[in-house]
Amino acid sequence: MRYRKLGNTGVHVSEISFGTIPLLRGSIPVLPACYNLDDRxxxxxxxxxxxxxxxLYDTAIVPEYGDAEIKLGKFAASIDRRQIVISDKARFYDGNEMYQAVCLSCxxxxxxxxxxFVHQxxxxxxxxxxxxGGPLDALAELKGQGKIRFAGIASHYYDILLRGAKDHRVDVLQGSGNLLERGMLDRIRQEPLFRDKGILIxxxxAAGLLPAxxxxxxxxxxxxxxxxxxxxxxxxxxSQAETAFVRSWEKEEGKPHLxxxxxVLSVLEKDFSPIPCDRCQRCRCPHGTEIHTVFRQYHYYFLGKEYWALNKLNLSIEESxxxxxxxxxxxxxxxxxxxxxxxxxxxxxxxxxxxxAHTANPAEYHTV
Ligand code: SF4
Ligand code: SF4
Structure with a gap:
């Protein structure tokens, strides 16, 4: 495993980190029933x-990721706590609510x-x-009290991440991206303002779809x-842990082909007609259509999340x-x-x- 600087925090984190959503037990609509792990x-x-x-282990407040936060706490208690970095988040946009949420998470x-992180x-x-007086101020106060060490913003929106990069209260950012949806990553690479922040991706x-x-x-x-x-x-x-943390790091001759x-499009073209959108988020529709999200759902439909993608699209595509x-x-x-x-x-x-829209199967296999 290799390690990288987490922005200016002074912390080093493993290049591959552990997302805990699939560890949860409980009913979370985006997850398949096969994830329903007991604590052990x-x-x-x-x-x-x-x-x-x-x-580095990333989770979210109960019940956003079911009981994953509690399981992570139990794991942390089983080892030397200082050897891991716990990344947590909650979807609150009011300062008082965020303060209470962090206390509950702890x-x-x-x-x-x-x-x-301020989530989503x-x-x-x-x-x-x-x-x-909003959630970022609450996180700054909690930092002062030692309940958290660093504050962040988690968002799928480039402009919000950029605003976070300019804000002195923000130490870390969490965004999204992959081989196909690489537009935001390209923009992060081009913008020096991001260099001081730790960035998790x-x-x-792509919700478990691209490994196919x-x-x-x-x-x-x-x-x-x-x-x-x-x-x-x-x-x-x-087996997923082995793939992510062991097998992928086994020595191979030369650099991997990226x-x-x-x-990428020509690989996908064997199955369907992808839209050549990399989700750079530069386009803006004055009539309210979130173009990059529409194109993402279109891709997810063909990549294997038919029911989920169609349902989302069905909400507003006719109006768009x-x-x-x-x-x-x-x-x-x-x-x-x-x-x-x-x-x-x-x-x-x-x-x-x-x-x-009316023929998709709700029993499709969801992955994370
Ligand atoms: S459609 Fe929008 S998000 Fe997609 S590549 Fe073009 S500008 Fe970027
Ligand atoms: S209404 Fe359609 S054509 Fe006009 S800006 Fe929005 S997405 Fe583009």
Whole structure:
């Protein structure tokens, strides 16, 4: 295992880190029933990763990741606590609520949290999050009290991560990206403001979908080719832990081949017609369509999350397609560096949803 600096925190973390969602027991809609681990099994998997060199474990407050936070606390108590970095988060956008949430997380863990993130920071809560007296101020206060060591923002939105990079209260950021959705990673690499922050990246396997197309090692190495601190991998079995923490690090001759974006598309083209969108998030629709999210759901539909993707798309794609038909200026087109005919693609996605929305199978296999 190799280790990297976590921004300016003075902490070093393993390049591959442990995402604890699959360890949970309880009913979480995005997870398949096969993840329903008892404490002993969950702790043994975390311990296996620890012995393979993993020192960063990421979780979220109960019940966001079921009881994973409690299991992580039990694991931390079974080893020398100071040897691991616990990353935790909660979805609260009010300062008082965030303060209470962190106190509850510390109780659940039975110890301090090293990193604590405002979870799922999105544009509709952005101003609240950064406001005086908001959750970032609460995290700063908790840092002073020793309940956490570092404060962060976790978001799938580049602009919010960038705002976090400029904010002195923020030590760490958690974003998402992978071989296909690499636009945000490219922008992080180009922006020097991110250099001072520790950066964790999730969705490295795109919710477990990309390993059907690319080797796990390639997926992890591609994220690690960017200036980030660690790639977070959701682990729910010993074999997943072995793949992430042991097998991928076995010595091989030469550097792994990292496919460029066009090579990635040509692999996917064997199965379907991907939209050449890398989720750079440069396009903005004044009529409210979140273009990068629509294209992501389209890809996830074909990559294996049919039911989930169609349900999400079904909520707003008809309205988006209607807006595109009425849109005369189409500013999104000139904003896209990939030259994607965005309104045409939105019509294509809308047609797909119309045809398949009522036939998708809710029993599809969900992965993380
Ligand atoms: S063409 Fe469609 S997606 Fe693009 S700006 Fe207009 S309404 Fe928005
Ligand atoms: S459509 Fe173009 S601009 Fe928008 S996220 Fe995708 S690649 Fe970026």
């Amino acid at each position: 099994t969950a702790i043994s998997i975390m311990d296996y990763a620890f012995r393979a060199g993993c020192n 109780e659940n863990l039975g110890t301090w949290a090293d990193l604590y 920071a999105d544009p509709s809560h952005e101003d609240q999050i950064f406001a005086k 999730n969705k490295v396997f 197309f690319f080797p796990a090692k390639t997926l992890m190495e591609s994220v690690l080719s960017y200036p980030v601190s660690s790639a977070l991998i959701g682990i729910g079995t010993l 496919p460029d974006f066009h090579q 397609a209607l807006q595109c038909r009425k849109c005369t200026k189409m500013p999104c087109i000139s904003q896209c560096p990939k030259g994607i005919r965005i309104p045409d693609e939105i019509q294509r996605v809308s047609k797909l949803v119309k045809i398949h």
